Amino acid sequence: MERKIYNPIQKDQVIFLKTAAETGGACTLVEVELADGGGVGLHYHKTFSEQFECLDGEVQVQLGRELRVLRPGEKAIAGEGINHLFRNRSGKPCRFRVELRPASRGFEESLQIGYGLAGDGQCKPNGFPKDRRVLAWLFDISESNLPGWMSLFEFILRKQAKKARQQGLDKKMRERYVKF
Numbered sequence: 001m002e003r004k005i006y007n008p009i010q011k012d013q014v015i016f017l018k019t020a021a022e023t024g025g026a027c028t029l030v031e032v033e034l035a036d037g038g039g040v041g042l043h044y045h046k047t048f049s050e051q052f053e054c055l056d057g058e059v060q061v062q063l064g065r066e067l068r069v070l071r072p073g074e075k076a077i078a079g080e081g082i083n084h085l086f087r088n089r090s091g092k093p094c095r096f097r098v099e100l101r102p103a104s105r106g107f108e109e110s111l112q113i114g115y116g117l118a119g120d121g122q123c124k125p126n127g128f129p130k131d132r133r134v135l136a137w138l139f140d141i142s143e144s145n146l147p148g149w150m151s152l153f154e155f156i157l158r159k160q161a162k163k164a165r166q167q168g169l170d171k172k173m174r175e176r177y178v179k180f
Contacts, residue, residue: 003180005115009127011035014111019180020103028100028108034059039087043144048100048107050078052086057094061086070096083147106141109178114138116177133169136160141170 003016018029042062052061054070061068061076062085068076078084088094100107117129129135140161146154164170 005112007115007118007127009118009123009125010038012038014115016108016180017097019108020105023103025103026101028103028105029097030111031055031095031097033093033095034086034088035093036088036091040085042083042085042147044078044081044083044147045104045143046080046145047143048102048104049080049082050084051097051099051101052076052078053097053099055095055097057088057092058090059086059088059094059096104143106143109174110138110142112179113173113177131169133160133164133167134173137164137170137173 004013005016006013012032012034014033015031016029017031018027020028039060052059052070053075054072056072059070061070061078063076063078063082064084070076086096113134114123114127114129117123117134118127122131123129129138136157137160139157145151
């Protein structure tokens with residue numbers, strides 16, 4: 001079974017090393033190869049922590065207000081409720097692992113679906129799905145939250161995610177893109 005996914009828009013790939021099903025819900029472990037300029041904006045999670053471990057190159061990780069540059073062998077942990085982001089501004093690709101504790105099946109599915117949509121040309125140049133209901137639903141199942149004043153938009157996103165479920169978009173997306 002192929003456990004590597006690729007996003008042609010962001011030019012990064014994720015390899016699933018351990019899934020929620022394999023660890024009995026203890027953790028999700030992925031390895032990310034991130035292109036220069038790539039990354040994920042500021043957000044937080046209420047139900048799991050994320051540990052970042054740099055394998056090759058340099059990855060920037062912001063925890064709260066502190067921005068750290070991780071080099072091979074270095075780690076950083078974004079605990080539950082901690083605003084964080086990661087990005088690559090090194091001029092070349094980087095590779096790192098991300099471990100979620102406890103595991104998040106929704107996170108695993110959101111990556112597979114988001115990358116699948118990108119591969120099918122169903123995303124905008126910024127990597128977001130063209131269908132705003134699907135975007136809202138992916139945000140919801142990934143258990144992501146927006147910090148500060150941006151949290152005002154969460155009500156709208158959660159409402160759109162509910163609408164996506166009512167319209168069966170969640171089932172369509174899972175059938176088409178979730179492989180493991």
